[in-house]
Amino acid sequence: MKVLFVSVNKLKSFRPVLPIGMVTVATQVRTAGHEAEVLDLMWEEEDEEAVRAAVARLRPDVVGISIRNVDSQNMLEPVIYTPLAREVADWARAEHPGVTIVLGGPGFSTVPEDLMGFVRAEYGITGFAEESMVPFLVHLARGAEPEDVPGVIYRRPDGSYHRREPVFRIDYRKAVRPDPDLYDRRYFTYSYETHDRSEKVPATIQTKKGCVLECVFCSNFLVDGTGVKFDEVSRVADEVERLRDEGLEVLEIVDGVFNLPLNYSLEILKEFVRRGIEMPWSCMINPGNVTPELVDLMVRTGCYYVEFGTDSGCDRILRGLKKNFRQRQIVQSHRLFEQAGVRVEHCLFIGSPGDDRDSVRETFDVMDELVPSGAPDAHAYWTLGLRVCRGTALHTTAVAEGQLTGDERFIVPKYYVSKGVIGDDALLDEIEERVLANDNWYLWWGLRTIGLRTRIRMAREESRRIEAELMTHLPRRGPAPAPLVATPRREDRP
Known part of the structure; x- marks a missing residue:
């Protein structure tokens, strides 16, 4: 065909x-x-x-x-x-x-x-x-x-x-590696602007699918299933060698989290070292699974940048999100990469379940320590609200709190923001002030000209307008199967 x-x-x-x-x-x-x-x-x-x-x-x-x-x-x-x-x-x-x-x-x-x-x-x-x-x-x-x-x-x-529900199994030994000739070559000549520099689009590789965590907001179980499906270490190294030999300048490992589970990521890096693989690369990191050995191997193989899924700096909020780390580990992991000369970017939510004035201030204080204004190799990216996906624990919470009804159409996204944040005008003003005071922090590009509270109102109006328009194109909903619900479990390696 x-x-x-x-x-x-x-x-x-x-x-x-x-x-x-x-x-x-x-x-x-x-x-x-x-x-x-x-x-x-x-x-x-x-x-x-x-x-x-x-x-x-x-x-x-x-x-x-x-x-x-x-x-x-x-x-x-x-x-x-x-x-x-x-x-x-x-x-x-x-x-x-x-x-x-x-x-x-x-x-x-x-x-x-x-x-x-x-x-x-x-x-x-x-x-x-x-x-x-x-x-x-x-x-x-x-x-x-x-x-x-x-x-x-x-x-x-x-x-x-x-x-027909997906069968989340894959035999990497039979799956053919993506043909690089199918990529548009303009990716590899394009330069994009980061916070403070210009970089090339990286080549990408995925070492595994899935995750062992149960974060309340994550929809990964719909995309990759539950548990982890591992590629063979030798196949991963073969692909990286091929990319390197083809002259590509930078690599990104696009696993949802590279260092979970830790033993597998160490196996990958040790194979890189054994083969003499060293090229600039980056990945997403879980702050709870960072060791000196991991950082050392990452640096030896060329890692120059990591993105932390930090989410919050308050232990109470991290527990509620079902994260596997706490504030102490965020700080320790950041310092290990900082001392090794690796750029660190933190991704954080404002408005998680239970978030209020105290927890937001605590998180901001932690980021003030780790990502002060003018820091050369650290940044913090803030997101107001968490996108809700049907079937997640966050969806259940949003319905229980009356933020959603439970029968929404998700053609336009729905967001959860804790009432302790969205209902506190003084806190929203403080958030705006603190973000603008630090040139290494980012929340929204127009914040210097449109205040946060004003932008929230505008964005909600825009979202309602978009939804009204798109809903006219949806057929009347008929009976449909119940949505998938996450039931995490660990799957063995192939």
Whole structure:
């Protein structure tokens, strides 16, 4: 069959991100003998022209639309990305009537039913599409409904959805590495601006899927399942050597958390050292699993930057979020990387369950110590509110507190902000003042001209307007299966 994959992610800030998921799936499809092409709209100025031209040239049987993010995930900047997916489907049908539209990607996996109705797609695939897409195409080629393909979803005539739950297993030994020739070469010549410097877009590699934590807000269980699926250490090192030998300048390990579990990350790094692999690389780090040995190995192999999933500096809030670390470990881990000369960026929430004036001030005080104004290699990125995903513990809390009703459509994101923060005008003013006083802290780009309280009101109005507009495109909701609920468990290595 002929398949055109289209990535609708056009977000260049904080930086452009390689569509590793889409390219991985396209590589499996090609390897199975199908004709597959990719179109990355990141670099296109005329989206419609690019889509129509690609469809006219290939005349695909299937157009697979990859949705990395549904929205900006920023309550203060409500931007929705999925209208472009709807337009891509419309352009493809207009150019080639009868083409089958299939949705996928991590963003799609978090709100599949709503996006199926909004885009009017025939099919969707949740979970590991690199495992499901090829058998899905086999069914389509035979003219058979792919009802038994893991992760498949489609709308029945009565308006309900047939949904086969994903099987979150992957055999890395059979999965072909993403073909680098499928990436748009403009990624590797583009320079983006960070807080204080210009950098190149990194090549990416994933060493494992999933996570062992149970953070109350995390929707990872919808994307990667529960437990951890490990790639073989030797395969990871082989891929990094290949990227290095091809001349790519910088690498990002895109695991949700690199150092969980710790033993596996140490195995990876020791293999890098054994092979003499040393190139600039970065990753996301859990502050609770940092040891001197880990930091030493990271530095020896070229790590120059880590992003901490810090969330809060108050132990009471961290307990409520079900984090595996406390304030003491945040400080200790930061100092280890600081002393090793590694850049550290902290990502923090304001308004987590239980957050109030005392906990917010405590968190700000911790960041004042670790990320003072003028610090050369440390930054703090604050987010007001936590995005709510159906099926998470945070969703349950939001409903229990009356912030949500429980039957919302999630085509437009919903956010949780503790009443102890959002209802305290004096605290909101203090937050604005403290963020603006530190040039290494960031909350919202327009804060110097529009006050925080004003921006919250504006953003809520914008979100309501966007939702009213998008809801007109959704079909009336029919009976649907109950949402997935996280039941974390540890899975063994393959």
